[in-house]
Amino acid sequence: MKIVRISFIAAALFALVPLASQAQHSHKPGTAAHGHQAAGESHAHKSPHGGIVRTAGKYHIELVQQASEVHVYLLDANEKALPLDRSTGTAMLLSTAGKTSSVKLTPTGDHFVAAVPAGTTLRTAIVSLKANGSSLSARFEKLDKAAKSTKAVSAAYTCPMNCEGSASDKPGSCPKCGMALVKKS
Template sequence: MKKITILMTVMLIATFTTFAQHSGGNHKHGSPHGGTVKSAGDFHIEVSVKDGMVMAYLLDGKEKTIKNTGVTGTAVIQMADGKTSTISLSPSGNEGFMYTLDKTKKYNKAIVTFTSAGKTASASFDLTTKAKPAADGHNHQH
């Protein structure tokens, strides 16, 4: 049973990762909040990590932040030991969502999924590297 659970988890991560990598083509993205932006169907998703705090934003096709009213978000987090957990994202302000990582654990990836007006957007993010500062030199990860 444990092997089946692990296999299903790996397949789920692989499916979402493949979808996230191929859903929006290969092009550059702006970063309104100083994080990493990935294409996710008709949307984009931005994620930034600072001091164990993960901020996630749903962006429209022109990379403008969408208000979080009526939007729900989850993240499937993969730890360095291969275990996964699903976290509901909490609204933060008018536009963002957040969750806090356990600083005693090491993480590999997060698959962030948003649902808005019946549409779903999902993208995979590497949690082992830190986001780069924005082009203006400021760290916009608030």
């Protein structure tokens, strides 16, 4: 009887281990926390630039996939793009054909950009950044399925000052200069 009771308690503890391993954090003081199982896990919030967001330590990394390039944003806890002063990065890209390539991420305004080799359909991208004294990484998988399931949305709104990174599919304000976005003609 004692062995059965100990076995039952052990089974109950093993069942609770995944719940105990989830890290909780809050984006703003006074808001409800949400759980992430580990760095690099899918993020529960909308992505500010229409990509995929993963947790990376106290930061977030967003990957936006376009036809011939990937855009990578380093985001703070409030999901605002951080300045890339003295930041560097690389991305390991795996194609659906099983080919792997390493590309350098080039800082461009408030984000990084890397060219995707011609004719490549991405399956996985592993992004590694060095920023603010931290080494960060995130893994983005099933990109080929995500690309097929998302409709191609052309940016209908842009900044009248033509600020880089201001294109959006909805009205709002420019992340660079703050001016109201205008509808493209």
